[in-house]
Amino acid sequence: MTAGPLARFTVLDLTRVRAGPTAVRYLADWGANCIKIEMPPAAGDMDMGGPRHGPDFQNLHRNKRSITLNLKEPDGKAVFMKLVEKADVVVENYRADVKFRLGIDYESLKKVNPRIILGSISGFGQDGPYAKRAGFDQIAQGMGGLMWITGMPGQGPVRAGIAVADVGAGLHCAIGILIALLERESSGQGQWISTSLLQAMISMCDFQAARWTIAKDVPGQAGNNHPTSIPTGVFKTKDGYINIAASGGHIYKRFCEAIKAPELVTEARFATDKSRAENRDALNEEINKRVEKYGSAELVKLLNDAGVPAGPIYKMDEMFADPQVKHLKMAHPVTSPKLGDIEVIGQAINMSRTPFEMRSATPEQGEHTEEVLKEFGYDASAIADFRKRGVV
Incomplete structure (x- = not known):
């Protein structure tokens, strides 16, 4: 096991559900020190996108450590800001206004650490008429044009079978973070990068969207036929x-x-x-x-x-049985303390010297709270006090 090409970077992961966790997963799989920050159980955890020991959650949060921290408590926010002092990246996918209410927006983080990079994913953008709306993949599929070109002609709109807007936004966010880390090497400054489910969906419509912007052609449903390549x-x-x-x-x-x-x-x-x-x-x-x-x-x-x-x-079971899929090792083994030996989905990027690694399964909630806080200078008595007061 090696340190990984991103091991020098610490990422504070405030994400939930799918788009944000997808972004952080790219960083975690290539070795970044990703610290997943969750609400303490007593504080009423936010929707994390499904059961912790279900396939989705386990696939999204591997290679991370988990701490609990109540950002709504003054001491919880103070602990978070102490983590920010030494961190490189913060990733969040709250509604656009939430980070400002919590006081963890980019300008607030920048005052603590000018080198910090904030990666934000929202439903519709950080500003504009829909900025405060909650985002959801299928809503973005509809507004981003995908559902109108998916399905059989005359069938009516059809959603894609995967969360393409969520995954696309996560991928765009990860790329933006990596660009910002590279730019920081010359400027010494962090920056705020953001994307949204809506932007990602429009971007991924690609040539179909360009048919309108360039040729003023409105694509329709083509079913299983390719819209332009025949047969x-x-x-x-x-x-x-x-x-x-x-x-x-x-x-x-x-x-x-x-x-x-x-x-x-x-x-x-x-x-x-x-x-x-x-x-x-x-x-x-x-x-x-x-x-x-x-x-x-x-x-x-x-x-x-x-x-x-x-x-x-293929059906999913047939796909994973295919010899080429097996050769590509798209199902990666990992051992979970709760679930035993399981397989999660591998990355689709191959690198000759620095491949991604499956170092650890998805952690339990707060599994690494004490370990991480000690790394950032808190002693056992301070941590015990935090626990007693529901800060962690």
Whole structure:
């Protein structure tokens, strides 16, 4: 076990639910000293996003230490500010106004430590007409345009099957924090970086959003068809369904040759990219007629051998059984004192010298309170007094 490339940084984690914890997880997995700050049980803990020993919570909070600290108590806030003096990063995803009420906004933190970096995630932005609204992933999916382009044509809006706005905001926040840490090396100053579920969702709509900003084209639902690459979509085999991406002249020709349908290359309705787009439904019908005689695994191999992108459509258990997924080690073992040996989801970033490490399972609430406070100069009697008064 190594120290990790981010081991020199201390991160104070005030996050909850998903977007914020996702951001901190990137830092924790590459070795940052991440201290998760939670309310003491007696103070009425905030919604943390699900049962502590459930899959979601365990996957989000590995590689962290946990302390309890009541920021609503003057002494609790004083302890927090003492931690800020030596910390590098604070991450929070309260509603935009909460940090100001608690007195832990950027200007307040900066007075204690000019090098501090505050990473903030909100639902809709730190200011503006919706700043005080509570954020929720599905709300951002709807407002960010995703639900209008997801699902079958005419079906009505459909949410994505994952919390894409939450995860996207967490990823954007982590990138912002890393940029701020790099900038600090030259300026010596910290800064406040912020993102929101809404901004992340719009950013992740990417080319679909740009269709409007540049071409004034309003994308609609395309179902399992790719909105612009044709033919790309889901096709039925004799034992299930697979994805096939055969757009572009050369790949389309290889595809037709592989399924022994050269007539689909020469037929006027399908001979060019433009004609294939104009006759997409008819082309999909012709393709389905020809591929339904193949088994899914057989056809995936046949097409990939021919240089045509194709792949199975897995349930979660099937996905983790796939040999490539196993090779990528996307399920990582960790031992939890409460749950025993479990597997959490690995990172999708590979580094040749400094890979991420699964050092520890998600901690119990306040498991490291005494350990951490001693590191920051509090003795046993002070900690005992804090406990007695409900500060920790």
